[in-house]
Amino acid sequence: MKRSIILIVLLVFLAIPAVAQQKVKDLKPTVVLISIDGFRYDYLDLYSPPNLSKLAEKGVRARWMIPSFPTKTFPNHYTVATGLYPQNHGITDNNMYDPEFDAEFGLGKREEVQNPRWWGGEPIWVTAEKQGQTAAAYFFPGTETKIGGVQPTFWREYDGDVANETRIDTILTWFDLPANERPTMYTLYFSDVDDAGHRYSPDAEETRAAVLKVDEMIGRLVDGFKKRGIEGKVNLIIVSDHGMVTVPARNRIVLDEMFDVSKAERVIWVGEIVQIWPKEGEEDAIYNAIKPKLPGQAKIYRKSEIPARYKYSKNRRIAPLLVLPDAGWVLVNRARADKMDAERPADSVGGSHGYDNLAPEMRALFIANGPAFKRSYTADPFSNVEVYNLMCHILGLTPAPNDGYLDNVKEVLKK
Numbered sequence: 001m002k003r004s005i006i007l008i009v010l011l012v013f014l015a016i017p018a019v020a021q022q023k024v025k026d027l028k029p030t031v032v033l034i035s036i037d038g039f040r041y042d043y044l045d046l047y048s049p050p051n052l053s054k055l056a057e058k059g060v061r062a063r064w065m066i067p068s069f070p071t072k073t074f075p076n077h078y079t080v081a082t083g084l085y086p087q088n089h090g091i092t093d094n095n096m097y098d099p100e101f102d103a104e105f106g107l108g109k110r111e112e113v114q115n116p117r118w119w120g121g122e123p124i125w126v127t128a129e130k131q132g133q134t135a136a137a138y139f140f141p142g143t144e145t146k147i148g149g150v151q152p153t154f155w156r157e158y159d160g161d162v163a164n165e166t167r168i169d170t171i172l173t174w175f176d177l178p179a180n181e182r183p184t185m186y187t188l189y190f191s192d193v194d195d196a197g198h199r200y201s202p203d204a205e206e207t208r209a210a211v212l213k214v215d216e217m218i219g220r221l222v223d224g225f226k227k228r229g230i231e232g233k234v235n236l237i238i239v240s241d242h243g244m245v246t247v248p249a250r251n252r253i254v255l256d257e258m259f260d261v262s263k264a265e266r267v268i269w270v271g272e273i274v275q276i277w278p279k280e281g282e283e284d285a286i287y288n289a290i291k292p293k294l295p296g297q298a299k300i301y302r303k304s305e306i307p308a309r310y311k312y313s314k315n316r317r318i319a320p321l322l323v324l325p326d327a328g329w330v331l332v333n334r335a336r337a338d339k340m341d342a343e344r345p346a347d348s349v350g351g352s353h354g355y356d357n358l359a360p361e362m363r364a365l366f367i368a369n370g371p372a373f374k375r376s377y378t379a380d381p382f383s384n385v386e387v388y389n390l391m392c393h394i395l396g397l398t399p400a401p402n403d404g405y406l407d408n409v410k411e412v413l414k415k
Helices: 002-019 043-047 050-058 073-082 124-130 164-175 192-200 205-227 283-293 334-343 384-395
Strands: 031-036 060-062 096-098 103-105 135-138 185-190 235-239 245-248 252-254 264-268 274-278 298-302 321-325 330-332 349-352 366-369 377-379
Touching: 031 073, 031 205, 031 384, 043 050, 043 205, 050 060, 050 205, 050 235, 050 366, 073 124, 073 384, 096 264, 096 274, 124 135, 124 185, 124 384, 135 164, 164 185, 164 205, 185 205, 192 205, 192 349, 235 384, 252 334, 274 283, 283 298, 283 321, 321 330, 330 334
Parallel strands: 031 185, 031 235, 060 377, 135 185, 252 330
Antiparallel strands: 060 366, 096 103, 235 366, 245 349, 264 274, 274 321, 298 321
């Protein structure tokens, strides 16, 4: 019996080298784009996540990245991917109406999220695939459908219940593929920080815990690179889509009490940007009813009056009337206000985003680390439309038409 046990142990011991992680020795220029939803630019200093801080310290960190308006999840993810402002790529909000389709898009409408008719422009994974490279996506807005008839070779239908460890480990298995099958462009997405910021506020202990949880996953990815002999050889670009601001429960404006809602064909009620589609001939009536009643913390705009710097007036999906609150305030209807009163203490706080893209609390994260990037460099703030050209440059791709300019961000590159 003893001899049998010793033999088994010996066989297991001898088998260990055979199953050890194989090294990747034929890596092509590669980009891994990681989005940490809702990671405000200053969380890096507030919460000191060790792995992200190390990558920033040894690579490039922008003082902050400027998101596009509106500072919402889908518009900004797709801007990072395409280099186009939301008015030009068509994902103008998380929730929007298209008068030509006579249809609404929303994060919960899976059939629309996966319908290519909504997605304009050319995202980085399509650019890569069209030019002979392989792309892989473990979640990222737009990757669940064919855009221009093209989809990443590897992709997953979004499921927020998928463990972060599974996402990381799957990405790593794609690195284990033979060189002719291995992707050169990867996307990866985490929602934890955004979820915590909304529920508890940016300053909450739960948000700090979420930052550290995602940071642990970044460490898991880097450790996987180390085992494969490619640590420091993969170009990591870590971004967020927007920041987060504290919203006290009392900071609300009940909007439907300011105008006759029956004069609107539809109203898309989102706390940070209310979209009003008036019935024919009723635009002036609605505008003139709301404008004098709004408190100083909100403004109403006709589509033609939207500030030019928002770059948000040239798409049919942008409503004729928009009501926009200041950062830290939300717009609600009476039913929503009553629900809030029933569910939340009056002195409670949460968090939100979607506001003016120049509001300090909306500033986003940008970290880059890898052979293409300078070391220990802090970059001036730049717009998120610049990331697409940056990725194309690293991968040797010809960019599709976009709103960015490589010259605006080339300072982060090693050469």
